Amino acid sequence: MTDQSAKKFDSSRAAEYESQSRIALAGYEACHELAACMLAAALGTGGTRRILVVGVGGTAQEVVAVSRLEPTWRFIGVDPSEPMLALAGDRLKAQGLNDRAELHLGTLDTLAGGEAFDAAMMLGVLHHLPGNDAKSGILKAIANRIAPGAPLILAGNRYAYASKPLLLAAWGERWRMHGATSEQVKAKLGKILQGADPPHSQEAVFDLLDSAGFERAESFFSSLFWGAWIAWRKPL
Incomplete structure (x- = not known):
């Protein structure tokens, strides 16, 4: 998410996000649970995996769901909205997970470099970015942060709303x-x-993933406008 997009997620929107996100997305819990299951199936269980979570602010539900399956995995969560990131921190603390996740305020390009992540997750972000350049840019930035062959879990709205x-x-x-x-x-x-x-079709999502360096995109969840996919970082 860009700094400009983050302005929509101010204190007033952050305060209602926990409840309203579950109404806006029918199957909110199921989507996050299946995302965790897909990630565990893709990476295998156990070990000390490092997961990049882009747009972690709000419920930090990605971390909560994956942690139910994999208690030894660790997370770096990135979000440019301070109110939303604060909510995520509170949720992780309440769940006893604050020592498993490091939260970073800012966009992905402000995150310090280091060892490539074993996987990435980005749920509910892509449709907030205006235009294909911004969408492609964040997907390329994720590709540059994860290892070749690593999975990405992506979810968000697709279809032009007025077209459906x-x-x-x-x-x-x-x-x-x-x-x-x-x-x-x-x-x-x-x-x-x-x-x-939002991207105007699932095919548009797949095209964005392909051009950003991902392959073998596959759908695993759908709810009205919402879709969720797994894709794999192409070999270098």
Whole structure:
């Protein structure tokens, strides 16, 4: 996530993120659990793996979910939003995981260099980056940080929202199901149409991954606009 994109995640949005993210994404817990399962299946269990988590702010659910399977793995979490990163720190402390994860405030390019990571995760970030150049840039930055052959777990919205009116209407109904009024639903629909720029198809996601240095992309979760994939860093 860029500094500009992080401005959307101010203190007011951070305060509601824990509950609202679970409404906005039907299957929030399932997606993160399956992401953890895919990562463990890809890397094998045990050992001292180092996982890069891009956009860890908010719930730090990636760290929480993976830690349930792999208690010896360690994490570096990066996020440019200070309020969101503070929430992640609080969540990790409450879960007894703060000694397993190092949190870094800033964008990925401000993270110090070092040994390549064994894997990376980036959930809920790509559609907040405007334009293909920014999307490609962050994926290339991740590729440069992980070892050849290492897996990336990627998740986020795909499709231009207005191009899928039935999915958009169903998304609004989910908010109504959780107590939103008709006016609140209308406001949320207007906000999503203006506030994000998702890739326009799964094929567009795969093209971005390929051009950034990843191969063998495979889908493992879908929920309305949301998709989740695993891909592998190409050999050098």
